[in-house]
Amino acid sequence: MALIDSDLSFDPRDPYFPVPGTDLRWAVQIFTTGNGYGLDAASAQPHDNGPHDNDGVRCDRLALLGQQRTSEGGADIELRRTGDHLEWSINVRHPEPVKAVKLLLTGLPASTRGGWWAANTPRGHAHGVDGQRFQLEYPGPEWATPWVAAGDLTISVRDPLVRRQILHVHQPAYASAPIAELVHAAPASNRTTTYQVPPILLRHNVSAPEADLADHMSFVDRAHRLVPWEKRTDVPEWLRDIALVVTLHGQHWTGYVLNTFPAMAEALRFITRHIDGHRVLAYLPGWEGRYYHDYPSYRPGEDLGGAAGLHALAGTARELGVRLMPMFGGHGANVAQYPDWERAVFRNDTDRYVELLNRPDWDSDRSGEGDQVFLNPGEPGFREHLVESVSAVVSEFGVDAAFFDTVGYWFNDPRHELVDGYRRLADELRRRHPGLLLAAEGWWDALSGIFPLSQQWFGVDRDLRLPQVLTRYARTTGHLAEGTPGRGSTGVHEKGFVPRPPDVERAGHIPVVGIADDTLPAHADEVAAIARWAQQHAPR
Template identity: 70%
Template sequence: MGLIDTDLSFDPRDPYFPAPGATGVEWALQVFTTTNGYGLDSAGVRLSDDRTHLHADRYAWLGQQLPVDAGSVDVAVTSSGGVLEWSIAVRHEEPIKSVKLLLRGLPAEQLRAGWWAPNTGRGRAHGVNGQRFQLEYPGPDWATPWVAAGTEQSGLVLSVRDPLVRRQILHVHQPPYAPGPITELVHLPMASARSTSYQVPPIRLRPGTDAPTADADLDEHMSFVEQAHGLQPWATRPDVPDWMRRIALVVTLHGQHWTGYVFNTFPQMAEALRFVAQHIEPHRVLAYLPGWEGRYYYAYPQYHPGEDMGGAEGFAALTRSARQLGVRLMPMFGGHGANVVQYPPWERAVLRNDTDRYVELLNRPDWDSDRVGEGDQVFLNPGEPEFRAHLVESISATVRNFGVDAAFLDTLGFWFNDPRHDVFDGYRQLVAELRSRHPELVLAVEGWWDALMSLFPLSQQWYGMDRDLRKPRVLNRYARTTGHLAEGTPGQGSTGVHEKGFLPRPPDVFHEGHIPVVGISDTTLPAQADEVAAICRWAAEHGPA
C-alpha cells in the first residue's frame, strides 16, 4: 500500500511542460523501478512545437544531479472534446515499479474546495484548503479511478481508463519548494507482469466542468468499466436469484469467538430466527453466520460446523429450521485468512510483497486481548491454484451437505500486488468455479469497488465508511450492500466474533440499495427483544417487498 506520511526531503527539480489547451496547467513525469526513482533529464527532452508529443532519451536521478542513460520515455498529450489525455510509454533497464504523472497549475479555487470520488460521503471532500491527502484504488476511499475537484457547479475531473485492476494512487500536496499544489497520479503495473517497458493506461483530465458535464464524464467512465469488467446492472444480472431481490434485512448470528467463547449454539440461532420471523416476513431475511465453523479465524481455512455449537447434526437442524421458516442462510468463509497450524501448505499461497521478499499481512488482530497480535494468522492468495481449489471445495461441500443459499467471503475487497499470482484473476477464477457448480449460490464479500462488483452482487459496506455517497449510482446500479460485521448488536454493542469488542449500533437510515443488519450475540435475546423487533419492522417497512 502507498504511504502518505513519507516524502522527499529535497526538491526533485522535475522539468515541467505546458499542457496543450489548458492555460496555466503544466505536467511532469517520474518513473520508478525496483532500484530507484527517476525524473526526465531536462537536457535530454524534446517537445514538439504544438506541445502534444514529448520524447526523452535519458533519465536523471531525482534532483537532477546525475543524468542516467537507462532508457527512454514517449508521451503523447491529445486534446479532444474538452478532455486532455496522456498516453505514456516508458522503457528502462531496470524493472518498472510505477509511473507518476505530476500536474501543477490546476485552478486554485477548485483545489481549495477539495476533491471527491463518487463514493466519497455526500457533503464531504478530501484536501479542503490545501490539506494533504491520498486516495488509493482499489480500496475503501476510491471505488473507481475517477475523481473530481471543486464544486458540482465549477470543477475538474481526473480519471484513468484502465482495462485491468491495477493500483492507482492520487496524492495531492504542496511541498515547501513548490509555488502551488502538486497533484500526483501514480500508476502501478502488476508485480506479476513487471517488465522493463510499459504502457500506462490513458490518464484523462477534463477541466472546466459543471454538474452536467461531470456527471456525463462519470457515466462515460462507468460505461468503460462495464465493458472492461463485464459489470452488469442489478436489475438484469444473472447471479442474483429472485429471492435475493426481496431481502430486506440481514441477521448476523454470531457463533464462536477465536477464544472459544460461544455466543450462540445452532439451536439458539434457530430460536433467534423464529423470533425474527414474528416481526418481518421470513422470506425477506438473510441470516449471516460468522464463526459457524468453530473458533472464528483460528479454524480458518477448515470449514466444518463447530462442535461446541452442535456440530454437523446441529447445523443440519438449523438449516432445516431456516428452510421451514423461509429464511436464507449465508455462512462466512475467509477469502484470504488462514491459521498456519490449520493449513500446512500456507507458504505456497501466502500473499507476498511486490518483490517477493516477505509475507504481506492485511492486519494482525489481537484476538485474546493480551494486547499483542497473534503470530499464526496469515493471508493467502486465491490466485494460487491449490488454495483456491481448497476454498472452492470447502464452500461447495457446505452447499452440498447443508443446502445453504449464499456464501460470504471475508476480506476479498482488499487488493494485493502479489508477484506470484494476480490476486483479482484468482477472485475471478474462484467465482467462476463456484458458479459452475452452484449457479443459484449468492456470493457476498467484504468491501466493494467497480470490478469487484462484477463478481459479487452483495457486499458489506467498508467498515467505518459513509453509506450516503456523492454519486450512489456507481454502487446501486450494479450491487447491494449491507452493514459490516463490526456493527454492534442492540444493547451493549457487542461486535460478537469480530475483534472490535463493543461499538454502538448505528441508527437505521434509509439509503437506496443498502440492506440493514441486526446482530444477535449471547445477550441480545431476550434482553433487547423489543429493539430487535423494532429493527425488523423498520426493515420490513423500508425494504423491497
C-alpha cells in the same frame, strides 16, 4: 500500501511542461525496482511527429530524482487535447523493471481548493479541503473506481485491468502550489523494462460531474464485463426480496460462544414474528468454531452443536423461509490449520518475503496473533481448497449463499493475479451450484461484477455521493462489525463494542441487525422494531 506520511526530503527538481491555454503544468516520474527517476531536463524535446494538438514530450535520458545525475532510460509522452479534454499517454523504458509511473499536475484551478471527491465519497464530505494533504488508493474503500472530481475538474484513469492507482495531493515545502500526483503501479506479476500507462483523462470546465462519471463507467462496464443489477444472472430471485440481514455471531477466536446453533434458530423464530421470513438473510460468522483461528478449516463448530446442530438450524431456516449465508475466509488462514500455506501466501512485490497482513489482537494481550497469514485465491491449490470447502457445506447443509471475508482488499502479488483468482473461484462455484449467492466484504468496480452483494466497509459512511457507482450493479449491507442493539457488541469481530448506527434509508443498502449473546435476552423489543422498520423501508 503506500505511506501517506513518507516523502522526499529534497526537491526532485522535475522539469514541468505547460498545457497551452491553461495554468496547468505537468511532469512525470518513473520508478524501477531499484530507484526513482524524473525526465532529464536537457534531453526532453517536444513531440515532432504527432498531430498539431499533441503537446507531448520525448525524452531519451532520465535523471535520478533531484537531477544531479542522468541515467539510461527514456519516455515517450503524448498529450492530446480536444477542447477542455486532455489525455496523457505515457510510455517509459529503463534497464531495470518498471514498478510504477507518476504523472504530477500543478497549476490546478482554484476551485480544487474546495476539496476532491470520488463517486463513493460520503455525501457532504471532501478530501483535501483548503490544501490539506490526502491520498486515495484504488481499489479500496475510499476509491471504488479511478475517477475523481474537484471543483469543475475531473480525472479518470481508463485502465482495462485492476491495477493500483493512487491519487496523492499535497504541497511540499519546495513547491509554490499544490501538486496532484497520479501514480500507476505495474503488476508485480509481470514487470518489464518497458511499460505503457493506461490513458489518464482530465477534463476542466465540467458542469455535470455525473455525466462525466457515466462516461467513465461506460468504459469500466466494457473493461470488467459489468452487468446492470436488473439483468444479472448471478442474482438469485430471492435476493431481490431481502429486506434484512441478520448477523448470527457464533464462536469468538478465544472459544467464547456467543450463540449456539439452537440459539440461532430461536433468534430466527423471534425475528420472523416481526418480518416475513422470505425477506431475511441470516449471515453466520464464527459458525466453523473459533473464528479466524480455525480458518481455513470449514466444518460446523462442535461447541455450537456440530453437524447435527447446523442441520437443525438449516431446517428451521427453510421452515421459516429464511436464507442462510455462512462466512468463509477469502484470504485468512492459521498456519497450523493449513500446512501448505507457503505455496499460497501473499508475497511482497519483489517476491523476497511473506507479507504479514491483518494480525488482530484476538485475545486482548495487546499484541497481534502470530499464526495468522493471508493467502491468495489466485494460487490454484488454495482456490481448490476454498471451492471444495464451500461446495461441501452447500451440498451437505443446503445453505443458500457463501460470504467471503476480506476479498475487498487488493494485493500486488508477484506470483498470482488476484482478481483472476476471484473470478475463477466464483465461476467454479456457480458451475457446481447454480443459484448460489456469493457475497464479499467490501466492494469496488470490478469486484461488484463478481459478487452481487457486499458488506459496506466498516467505518465508511453509507450515504454515497454518487451511489450509482454501486447500485447500478450490486447491493450492499452493513458490516460484520456493526454493533448489536444494546451495548454494541461486535460479536466475533475484533472491534469490541461499537454503538449501532440508526437505521436510515440508503440507495442499494440492505439493513442489518447483529445478534450476540445478550441481544435477545436484554434487547428483544429493539430487535423487533428494527425488523419491522426493515420490512417497510428496505430497497427491493
